[in-house]
Amino acid sequence: KINSERLWNTLHETCEWGADHRYGENPTDTGMARLTLNDDDACVRRWFAAEVQKLGCSLSVDQMGNMFARQSGRLNSAAPMIAMGSHLDTQPRGGRYDGILGIMAALEILRTMKESGFQTNYDVGVVNWTNEEGARFPKSMCSSGVWAGAIPIEKAWDLRDIHDPNVTLRSELERHGYLGDIACSSDPATGYPLGAHFELHIEQGPILPGNNRSIGVVQGAQGYRWLTMTVHGKDAHTGTTPFSARQDPLLASSRMIAASHDIAKRHDALASTGIIRVPSNASTNTVSSQVTFTLDIRHPQDSVVHAVQDECLKAFEAIALQDGKGVSFDWTLDTDSPAVKFDENCVASIQAAADGLVGREKSMLLTSGAGHDTVYTSKHCPSAMIFVPCLDGVSHHPTEYCSPQDCALGTQALLEAVVHYDQF
Amino acid sequence: KINSERLWNTLHETCEWGADHRYGENPTDTGMARLTLNDDDACVRRWFAAEVQKLGCSLSVDQMGNMFARQSGRLNSAAPMIAMGSHLDTQPRGGRYDGILGIMAALEILRTMKESGFQTNYDVGVVNWTNEEGARFPKSMCSSGVWAGAIPIEKAWDLRDIHDPNVTLRSELERHGYLGDIACSSDPATGYPLGAHFELHIEQGPILPGNNRSIGVVQGAQGYRWLTMTVHGKDAHTGTTPFSARQDPLLASSRMIAASHDIAKRHDALASTGIIRVPSNASTNTVSSQVTFTLDIRHPQDSVVHAVQDECLKAFEAIALQDGKGVSFDWTLDTDSPAVKFDENCVASIQAAADGLVGREKSMLLTSGAGHDTVYTSKHCPSAMIFVPCLDGVSHHPTEYCSPQDCALGTQALLEAVVHYDQF
Numbered sequence: 100k101i102n103s104e105r106l107w108n109t110l111h112e113t114c115e116w117g118a119d120h121r122y123g124e125n126p127t128d129t130g131m132a133r134l135t136l137n138d139d140d141a142c143v144r145r146w147f148a149a150e151v152q153k154l155g156c157s158l159s160v161d162q163m164g165n166m167f168a169r170q171s172g173r174l175n176s177a178a179p180m181i182a183m184g185s186h187l188d189t190q191p192r193g194g195r196y197d198g199i200l201g202i203m204a205a206l207e208i209l210r211t212m213k214e215s216g217f218q219t220n221y222d223v224g225v226v227n228w229t230n231e232e233g234a235r236f237p238k239s240m241c242s243s244g245v246w247a248g249a250i251p252i253e254k255a256w257d258l259r260d261i262h263d264p265n266v267t268l269r270s271e272l273e274r275h276g277y278l279g280d281i282a283c284s285s286d287p288a289t290g291y292p293l294g295a296h297f298e299l300h301i302e303q304g305p306i307l308p309g310n311n312r313s314i315g316v317v318q319g320a321q322g323y324r325w326l327t328m329t330v331h332g333k334d335a336h337t338g339t340t341p342f343s344a345r346q347d348p349l350l351a352s353s354r355m356i357a358a359s360h361d362i363a364k365r366h367d368a369l370a371s372t373g374i375i376r377v378p379s380n381a382s383t384n385t386v387s388s389q390v391t392f393t394l395d396i397r398h399p400q401d402s403v404v405h406a407v408q409d410e411c412l413k414a415f416e417a418i419a420l421q422d423g424k425g426v427s428f429d430w431t432l433d434t435d436s437p438a439v440k441f442d443e444n445c446v447a448s449i450q451a452a453a454d455g456l457v458g459r460e461k462s463m464l465l466t467s468g469a470g471h472d473t474v475y476t477s478k479h480c481p482s483a484m485i486f487v488p489c490l491d492g493v494s495h496h497p498t499e500y501c502s503p504q505d506c507a508l509g510t511q512a513l514l515e516a517v518v519h520y521d522q523f
Numbered sequence: 524k525i526n527s528e529r530l531w532n533t534l535h536e537t538c539e540w541g542a543d544h545r546y547g548e549n550p551t552d553t554g555m556a557r558l559t560l561n562d563d564d565a566c567v568r569r570w571f572a573a574e575v576q577k578l579g580c581s582l583s584v585d586q587m588g589n590m591f592a593r594q595s596g597r598l599n600s601a602a603p604m605i606a607m608g609s610h611l612d613t614q615p616r617g618g619r620y621d622g623i624l625g626i627m628a629a630l631e632i633l634r635t636m637k638e639s640g641f642q643t644n645y646d647v648g649v650v651n652w653t654n655e656e657g658a659r660f661p662k663s664m665c666s667s668g669v670w671a672g673a674i675p676i677e678k679a680w681d682l683r684d685i686h687d688p689n690v691t692l693r694s695e696l697e698r699h700g701y702l703g704d705i706a707c708s709s710d711p712a713t714g715y716p717l718g719a720h721f722e723l724h725i726e727q728g729p730i731l732p733g734n735n736r737s738i739g740v741v742q743g744a745q746g747y748r749w750l751t752m753t754v755h756g757k758d759a760h761t762g763t764t765p766f767s768a769r770q771d772p773l774l775a776s777s778r779m780i781a782a783s784h785d786i787a788k789r790h791d792a793l794a795s796t797g798i799i800r801v802p803s804n805a806s807t808n809t810v811s812s813q814v815t816f817t818l819d820i821r822h823p824q825d826s827v828v829h830a831v832q833d834e835c836l837k838a839f840e841a842i843a844l845q846d847g848k849g850v851s852f853d854w855t856l857d858t859d860s861p862a863v864k865f866d867e868n869c870v871a872s873i874q875a876a877a878d879g880l881v882g883r884e885k886s887m888l889l890t891s892g893a894g895h896d897t898v899y900t901s902k903h904c905p906s907a908m909i910f911v912p913c914l915d916g917v918s919h920h921p922t923e924y925c926s927p928q929d930c931a932l933g934t935q936a937l938l939e940a941v942v943h944y945d946q947f
C-alpha cells in the first residue's frame with residue numbers, strides 16, 4: 100500500500116522548482132512554469148536522479164535526455180523493464196499534476212516496494228520523458244516520439260526555444276549535462292527498449308468528474324490532425340468598399356470556423372480553432388488582406404477524422420466563393436497523429452487493479468482525448484494509461500487540481516496494474 | 524486652367540519625403556510611410572510653408588500644427604477665407620494620393636491664379652490638417668476635430684505614438700516647431716475661422732470606376748460607429764473537452780462576425796471586422812479564454828446605423844448562449860461619427876464645375892463612405908467634397924493610384940468650384 104502523505108508532500112516539495120502564477124494563499128496555491136530544460140527543470144532532474152539512486156536503481160540517460168531509472172527484479176532476467184513513465188516539464192502557465200503526478204507516483208511505488216521488501220519478477224522502473232509539452236521547444240511528446248522512431252533526432256535536437264532562436268533543445272541538453280550517450284531508441288542493440296509502459300495521468304477533461312468516476316481505464320487515444328489555414332483576400336476600406344466588391348478573409352474565416360464546428364458536431368467528433376491571426380498592422384477600418392487560423396480535428400476513429408477534414412475543406416471551398424468577390428485559401432498539415440489502441444493485456448491489468456480498488460461503478464473505460472508519451476511507446480511495447488479526475492477538467496492552467504485522495508488512488512492503481520502485469 | 528504636368532511632378536517630387544514599400548520599377552512605384560510629425564512630415568511641411576510664402580501667402584499655424592496659407596482677395600474683405608483643405612500625413616502602408624492630392628491640387632490652384640493674375644473676390648487659401656489618418660497618434664481626423672470643438676485639445680495633445688508611449692503628439696509638435704500660438708478653433712476671436720471648406724480627395728472605393736464616372740459630387744458622409752467587442756470564455760483542452768462543456772469565445776466571435784455581416788446586408792448597410800485578437804499565449808490545442816474584435820457599422824442614415832447595432836447586439840446575445848456552456852461579452856463604443864449632409868451651396872458649386880467639365884454622364888452624386896476633415900469643418904462652415912476615382916478603389920495601400928488625367932480633372936474642378944462659390 101503506497102504512502103499517500105509521502106506522495107503528496109514529495110509532489111508539492113518538488114514543485115518548488117518552477118512554482119509560478121500564485122492564485123491563492125496556501126503554499127501550494129500556485130501553478131507551474133517549469134519549461135523543458137530550464138534551470139528549474141535541471142534542478143528537479145538532478146533531485147530525481149539522486150532519489151532513484153538512493154533506492155538502488157541504476158540510471159541511464161539517452162541522447163534526448165530521457166531518464167530511465169531501473170530496479171532489478173527477482174528473476175534477474177535480461178528482459179526489458181516494465182516502465183512507469185510520464186514527464187516533469189510543464190506548460191508556461193501549467194499546473195502541478197499534468198505529467199508530474201505520473202513521475203511522483205512511479206517514484207512512490209519504488210519507495211513502497213523497497214520499504215516493504217517487495218520485488219517484482221522482472222525489472223521495473225521509471226522514465227522521465229523530455230519535452231512532452233512542446234511548450235518551450237515546439238513539438239509535443241517530442242522525446243518519446245524520437246524513441247519510437249517517429250521523429251528524427253536531428254529535427255528534435257534542432258528545435259529552437261520559441262522566445263530565443265539561438266537556444267536549441269540540444270544546446271540546453273548539453274548545458275545541463277543531459278545529452279546522454281545511449282541512443283534514443285527502442286532498439287535493444289543501441290537504445291533502451293521497454294517491456295511495457297504504464298502511465299498515470301490526470302484526465303484533463305470533464306468525463307470522469309461528470310460521471311462521478313475516480314479511475315479511467317484508458318484503452319487508446321483518439322486520432323488528431325492539426326491544420327493551419329491561410330485565407331487570402333484584399334485590403335479594402337471598410338467605409339468605402341461595398342460588400343459586393345470585397346474579398347474579406349476574416350469574414351470567410353469566421354464562417355469556416357463556425358462550419359467546422361457544426362460539421363464535427365454532426366460526426367460526434369471535435370474540431371477546434373485555438374489561434375487566429377490578422378496582420379499586426381490590421382486596423383478597425385481596413386478589411387484585412389490575410390487571416391490564418393488553426394484547426395484541430397479529433398475522433399477515436401481515423402476514418403472519421405478524415406471525413407470531418409474532407410467535409411470541412413469542401414465547405415470552406417463553398418464559403419470562399421460566398422461573399423463579394425470571394426477569397427482563396429491554402430492549408431498545411433502540421434501534425435498527423437493517428438488513433439491508437441492500447442495493449443489488451445496492459446488494459447486488462449489496469450482494469451483488474453481498478454476492479455479491486457473501486458469496482459466497476461467507480462471506474463470507466465475511456466479513450467484519451469489528448470496525446471501522451473504512451474501514444475508513442477505503444478508503437479514499440481505493450482502500453483496503457485490510467486486517468487484520475489482533475490477538478491472541473493481544468494488543465495494547462497495554474498489552478499489545475501487533483502485531490503490527495505485521487506492522487507493516491509491513481510498511484511495505488513498504477514502499483515497494482517504493474518504488479519498484475521509483472522505476474523502475468 | 525491648371526498646369527497638370529506641374530501638379531503631377533510636384534506631387535511626386537514631394538513624395539520623396541516618406542516614400543516606402545516599393546512595388547515596381549518606375550521611380551514613383553512606391554507607397555508612402557509619412558506618419559504624422561515624423562521627420563519626413565516635418566520636411567514636407569517646411570517645403571509647403573516655403574512654397575506658399577513664395578506665392579505671397581500669409582501662413583498661420585495653430586496649436587495643433589494645422590497650417591493655414593492665405594491669399595488675399597480683390598475686395599480686401601475681412602471675411603474668413605474660402606479654404607481648400609486636406610492632409611499631408613499618410614498611413615504606414617499608404618499611397619501617394621490620399622490627402623496629398625488635395626493639398627497639391629490646392630497649391631497648384633494658387634500657382635495658377637498667381638501666374639494668370641487672377642484674383643478671387645474673397646481671400647482663398649489652403650489648410651494642411653494635422654494627423655488626419657490617426658495612424659501614428661490613434662485618432663483620425665484629429666485636428667479638424669479639435670478645430671470643430673469635437674475633440675478636447677488636451678486629449679489630442681496627449682495622444683501617444685502607437686509604438687512609443689513616451690512620445691506624444693504635443694511633444695512632436697514642439698520638436699518640429701509646429702506648436703503654433705493661434706487657438707485651434709473656428710472662433711473668430713481666438714482661432715482661425717473659415718468661410719467655406721472644399722476638399723478634393725480620391726474616392727478610396729469602387730463606385731466611380733464601377734460606374735465609369737470621373738467626378739464624384741459628394742453631398743455628405745455616412746454615419747459610423749466603431750465598437751470593440753470582448754468575448755469571455757474559458758481555457759480548455761481541445762482534445763479532452765467535449766463541445767457541451769466548452770465556453771468557446773472564438774467560436775462565438777466567429778458566429779458574431781458572420782451574423783453582423785448578414786444583418787448589415789439586410790439593411791443595405793456595412794458592418795466590418797478589421798481586427799480580431801486572441802491572447803498571445805494562445806495555442807492550437809487550447810480553447811482561448813478571451814477574444815476581442817472590432818465592429819465598424821456604417822450607413823448614410825444614423826437611424827439605420829443604430830438599428831444595425833441593436834440587431835447585432837441582440838443576435839450576439841443569442842449566439843452567446845448557443846454552444847456548450849455559453850460565453851459572455853461586453854463592448855465599448857470607440858467612435859461615434861453621425862452622418863453629415865454637406866452645404867447645398869458648396870455642393871451646387873461643385874456640381875456646376877462638374878457639369879462644365881465632364882457633364883452629367885461622367886459625374887455623379889455620392890455619399891462619402893469614409894470620414895474626412897470636411898466632415899468636421901462642415902459643422903462650422905459651408906463645406907463639400909470632390910471625389911476622383913482611384914484604380915480599382917484601392918487605397919490605404921502602397922499601390923494606390925490616381926491617373927495624371929484624373930488628378931488634373933479633380934484639381935480643375937476644385938478651382939472652378941471655388942471660383943463659382945467665391946462669385947456666389
Ligand SMILES: NC(=O)NCCC(=O)O
Pocket residue numbers: 239468469470471762808
Ligand atoms: N496532453 C497533452 O496536452 N498533449 C499534447 C497534444 C495534444 O493536444 O493532445
Ligand SMILES: NC(=O)NCCC(=O)O
Pocket residue numbers: 338384663664892893894895
Ligand atoms: N478617409 C479615411 O480613411 N478616414 C478615416 C475614418 C474612416 O474610417 O472613415
